[in-house]
Amino acid sequence: MIMKLTINGEKKEVARESMTVKELLAHQGVEMPDMVSVQINGDFLERDAFDSKTVREGDEIDFLYFMGGGGSAW
Amino acid sequence: MEMCKSVYEKIIEHARREMPLEACGYLGGKDRAALDAYSLTNIDKSGEHFSFDPKEQFEAVRAMRKEKQRAVAVYHSHPVTPARPSQEDIRLAFDPEIIHVIVSLAAAEPEVRAFRIVKKEVTEEPLVVIEGLRNKPENQE
Numbered sequence: 689m690i691m692k693l694t695i696n697g698e699k700k701e702v703a704r705e706s707m708t709v710k711e712l713l714a715h716q717g718v719e720m721p722d723m724v725s726v727q728i729n730g731d732f733l734e735r736d737a738f739d740s741k742t743v744r745e746g747d748e749i750d751f752l753y754f755m756g757g758g759g760s761a762w
Numbered sequence: 763m764e765m766c767k768s769v770y771e772k773i774i775e776h777a778r779r780e781m782p783l784e785a786c787g788y789l790g791g792k793d794r795a796a797l798d799a800y801s802l803t804n805i806d807k808s809g810e811h812f813s814f815d816p817k818e819q820f821e822a823v824r825a826m827r828k829e830k831q832r833a834v835a836v837y838h839s840h841p842v843t844p845a846r847p848s849q850e851d852i853r854l855a856f857d858p859e860i861i862h863v864i865v866s867l868a869a870a871e872p873e874v875r876a877f878r879i880v881k882k883e884v885t886e887e888p889l890v891v892i893e894g895l896r897n898k899p900e901n902q903e
Contacts, residue, residue, distance in 0.1 A: 759840030760810030
């Protein structure tokens with residue numbers, strides 16, 4: 689079973705019947721899922737749902753790393 | 763990396779406008795060329811820290827896609843410290859693909875430098891500023 693998804697704007701096929709968001713992030717090489725924000729079909733997904741939320745055929749998934757820092761600590 | 767001169771000027775202007783707070787945003791472009799600056803809100807409202815607004819962050823990336831661009835770099839300003847990554851910048855660098863551009867206003871003349879930060883290792887990325895880079899035919903498609 690191949691699932692067609694759009695991940696960060698690119699159409700991709702994943703050879704899985706079902707996949708949680710956490711599994712999808714690992715599949716995409718994300719080593720620190722706690723440091724990304726995820727939107728599915730334009731809606732934010734809470735981080736504590738990454739383990740339980742499954743993606744579906746045709747879903748548009750966007751994930752972006754937290755971006756922060758600062759010039760204070762040397 | 764290459765940076766269009768208009769982008770270089772825009773991020774310095776943004777850094778000056780936000781003083782004494784840190785300014786931040788994305789640089790969108792193609793390959794290793796930064797063609798547009800997407801200024802974002804520093805939700806920390808601080809002169810010592812910055813964090814992107816996640817909602818604006820997604821909107822900016824979608825705007826880049828419409829221009830057939832991708833996020834080449836993130837930029838932020840150091841109002842009173844040098845243009846090199848602080849311990850905070852290194853600790854919070856999670857995306858191994860992105861270049862980190864720092865605009866320092868610590869000296870009389872602004873300084874802009876670029877770095878890669880991968881697994882807490884910092885490497886300076888040579889930065890070349892090019893007039894009219896955005897208008898080159900290969901960057902118009």
